[in-house]
Amino acid sequence: MPSKLGNLIRRTRRAQSLSLRELARRIGKSSAYLVSLELSEDLPGAAEETLAALASELGLDPDVLLALAGKTPERFAPRSATDIALYRLIRELPSARKEELKAQLEREVRSGQRGSRRRKGVGDDR
Amino acid sequence: MSNRTYPHELLEGMSLKNGWRVVQRLAKPEAGTGGTFSFGYIAERSDGQRGYLKALDFFSRLPEADDPARALEPLLKAFNFERDLLARCRANRLSRVVTPLDDGAVTIPNVPGPSTVQYIIFELAEGDVRTQMARADELDVAWGLRSLHQMAVGLEQLHSINVAHQDLKPSNVLLFDDLKSSKLADLGRAAAKGEEPPHYHLPVAGDCGYAPPELLYAAEPRSWEAKRFGCDAYLLGSMIASLFTTVAMTPLIMMGLASRFHWRKWAGSYEEVLPYVRAAFADAVSYVADEFPTDFKPDLTEALQQLCEPDPSLRGHPKDRPLRGGNSYSLQRYVSKFNLLATMAEFRFVRRK
Numbered sequence: 001m002p003s004k005l006g007n008l009i010r011r012t013r014r015a016q017s018l019s020l021r022e023l024a025r026r027i028g029k030s031s032a033y034l035v036s037l038e039l040s041e042d043l044p045g046a047a048e049e050t051l052a053a054l055a056s057e058l059g060l061d062p063d064v065l066l067a068l069a070g071k072t073p074e075r076f077a078p079r080s081a082t083d084i085a086l087y088r089l090i091r092e093l094p095s096a097r098k099e100e101l102k103a104q105l106e107r108e109v110r111s112g113q114r115g116s117r118r119r120k121g122v123g124d125d126r
Numbered sequence: 127m128s129n130r131t132y133p134h135e136l137l138e139g140m141s142l143k144n145g146w147r148v149v150q151r152l153a154k155p156e157a158g159t160g161g162t163f164s165f166g167y168i169a170e171r172s173d174g175q176r177g178y179l180k181a182l183d184f185f186s187r188l189p190e191a192d193d194p195a196r197a198l199e200p201l202l203k204a205f206n207f208e209r210d211l212l213a214r215c216r217a218n219r220l221s222r223v224v225t226p227l228d229d230g231a232v233t234i235p236n237v238p239g240p241s242t243v244q245y246i247i248f249e250l251a252e253g254d255v256r257t258q259m260a261r262a263d264e265l266d267v268a269w270g271l272r273s274l275h276q277m278a279v280g281l282e283q284l285h286s287i288n289v290a291h292q293d294l295k296p297s298n299v300l301l302f303d304d305l306k307s308s309k310l311a312d313l314g315r316a317a318a319k320g321e322e323p324p325h326y327h328l329p330v331a332g333d334c335g336y337a338p339p340e341l342l343y344a345a346e347p348r349s350w351e352a353k354r355f356g357c358d359a360y361l362l363g364s365m366i367a368s369l370f371t372t373v374a375m376t377p378l379i380m381m382g383l384a385s386r387f388h389w390r391k392w393a394g395s396y397e398e399v400l401p402y403v404r405a406a407f408a409d410a411v412s413y414v415a416d417e418f419p420t421d422f423k424p425d426l427t428e429a430l431q432q433l434c435e436p437d438p439s440l441r442g443h444p445k446d447r448p449l450r451g452g453n454s455y456s457l458q459r460y461v462s463k464f465n466l467l468a469t470m471a472e473f474r475f476v477r478r479k
Contacts, residue, residue: 001384010413020371020417031372039381039413 005046005068006038012058013038027053048073133234134165134181134243143230145172146247148179163187169247177227177247185240200324204314205244207323211289211313212246218287222280224248224300224311251300251311255365258305259296259372267419268471270369273299273308275464277365280310281358282457288319290354293332294361296368317354332357336364336374339403339436342389345396347438355455356438362457363433366426367410370417375410375434382406403436422467429460 002010013023024031027050037046046069055062066073078084090098138151152166163186167179184201191197209229216225229246255273258266277299284291291298293315300311315331317323329344330337338360340347347353364375371378380388383406392399411434415427435441442454 001382014416035371035373035378035413036381039378041381041385 001041002039003041003043003068005043005065006040008060008065008068009034009054009058010038012060016058018057023054023057026057043069046071132183132186133237133241134183134186136234136237137165137167137179137181137232137243137245140232140234142169142228142232142245144228146170146177146179146228147172168250175227176250178250179245179247182244182246184244204324207318207321208313208316209246211316211318214287214289214318215284215313218283220280220283220287222276222283222309223313224251224309248311249302249309251302251309252305253301254311255296255299255301255308255369258301259369267422268468268475269306271422271464271468271471272306273301274362274365274369275461275468276308277310278362278457278461278464280308281362282461284310284316285355285358285455285457289313290317290358291315291361292317292354292357293336294358294365295333295336295374296365299365317350319350319354332361334376336361336376338434338438339376339379339389340396340438342376343392343396343399343403351453351455352438355453356441359433359441359455359457362460363430366430366433367414370426371414375414375430378410378413379403379406379436382409400437407434407436422471425463425467429463433460 013020020031020034024034027034029050037043048066048071051065051069051071052062054060055065078087090101093101135151137148140148142148146169148167149170150168152168163183165181165183167181169177169179171177182201182205184198184205188194188197212226215223225248227247227249229244231242231244234241234243258269258273277294281291281294291310291313293312294310298310298312299308301308315325317326317331325331329346330341334342338357341353341357347356360375367373367375367378383402385391387399387402387406411427411431414430415423418426432443433441439454442456443459446454446456446459448454
C-alpha cells in the first residue's frame with residue numbers, strides 16, 4: 001500500500017508528465033529510490049533536503065511533504081516546555097480553529113517583522 | 127574467510143595455453159547467486175583478442191568447513207555442470223548467450239597447498255544492462271526494445287536445447303558491439319532437463335529479488351516446464367519493468383501488498399494469497415505502464431501482464447495455452463513482438479535524425 005506521501009508525489013508527477021528517471025535526476029536520487037518513495041508502505045529514509053527538492057520540482061508545499069513524511073524540521077523542533085505545551089494544545093483544537101489561529105499568528109509574526117525592520121532602519125533610504 | 131592469499135587470486139601476468147596471457151586483475155567481485163566463487167581478470171590472446179577470465183575459487187572456504195571434502199563436492203559439481211552447459215551452448219551456436227572462448231587449468235608456482243586454478247575465458251563485454259540503465263536520464267527506447275528482443279531470443283535459444291536460465295536480471299545481460307548487442311550470461315543457476323545440479327532442489331534457484339511469486343511462496347509448479355520455463359517467462363517480463371523503472375517486478379508487487387501478505391511473512395497457501403498478489407500485480411502493471419512511451423504502451427503493457435502473470439497456469443500468451451496444444455511458456459510470440467516494436471522505434475529514431 002503506498003503511503004499518502006507516495007500517492008501525492010506520484011499523482012503530482014504524473015499530472016506534470018514527468019518520468020521517474022527525469023524527476024529522480026532533478027532531485028539527485030536514483031529511480032529505484034523514487035519508486036520506493038512512491039509505492040512503499042514503509043517510507044524509505046527521506047531527508048529534509050530531499051523532500052524540499054521534491055516540493056520545489058513538483059510545486060508542492062514543503063511543509064505538506066514534511067508532515068506526510070512524519071518529519072519535524074530540526075529548526076522547528078520544540079526547544080522548551082512552553083513550545084511542547086503550545087503544540088499539544090494546538091493539536092487538541094478543531095481544524096477550523098487551527099486555521100484561524102494560524103492566520104492570526106501569521107499576521108502577528110508579519111507585523112512583528114515589519115516593526116523590527118522599522119526599528120533597524122531596513123528599507124530607510126535616508 | 128581468512129586473510130591469506132589463494133591461488134585463484136594470483137593469475138595476473140601468467141601465461142596460459144593457446145596463447146592467452148592474464149593482463150589485469152579486476153576488482154574483487156561479490157559472491158553471486160551462482161554459488162561458486164570466482165575472481166575476474168582480463169586476458170589477452172597473442173592475436174589481440176581480449177576476454178574475461180573467470181578463475182574459480184574452490185579452496186578459500188574449505189578451512190572453515192567442518193568436512194572439507196563434502197564442502198568441495200557441490201562446488202565441483204556446480205562448476206562441471208555450468209562448464210558442460212556452456213559447451214552445449216557453444217556446440218549449438220547460441221548467438222544470444224555468452225559462451226566461452228576457452229577454458230583450462232593453470233598451476234601457480236611457489237604457493238603452498240593446492241595450487242592449480244581452473245578457469246573459463248568468456249567474450250569480453252563492454253558492460254551490462256545496468257550500465258546503460260544508469261547512464262541514460264531517459265531510457266533510449268529503441269535500445270531498450272532491441273535489448274529486450276535479444277534477451278527473448280537468448281531465452282528461446284536456451285529453451286530449444288531444454289535449458290532454462292532461471293537467473294535473468296540486468297547484471298546478467300552483457301552488452302557488446304558499442305553496447306548495441308545484448309547476450310545472456312551466467313548459467314550458474316540454469317536448469318537442464320534431466321539433470322540435477324546442486325541447486326536443483328532449491329525452491330528459488332536464482333535471485334529472490336527477481337523470482338516469480340509462486341516460487342517465493344513455495345508453490346512450485348509440478349511440471350519441469352512450468353517451474354523452469356515459467357520462471358524464465360516471468361523474468362523476461364520483469365526485465366520490461368526493470369528497463370523502464372529500474373525496479374524489477376517482484377519488489378514492485380511486494381510494495382503493493384500489505385505486509386502480512388508478503389512472502390517472508392505469509393504462512394498460508396499460495397492459492398489463499400493469490401487474490402491479494404494479483405491485485406498488487408495489477409497496480410504494479412499500471413505503475414510500470416505509466417512509464418511506457420505512448421506509442422508502445424498497449425503492446426508493452428500486454429506483454430508485461432502475460433509474462434509476469436502471478437498464476438503460473440495463466441502465464442504466457444493466451445494463444446499458447448496447453449488446451450490449444452501449445453507450449454504455455456513459448457517465447458516465440460514475444461520474440462516477434464519485441465522485434466517489431468524495436469524495429470519501429472529504430473525507424474522513428476532514424477527519421478528523427
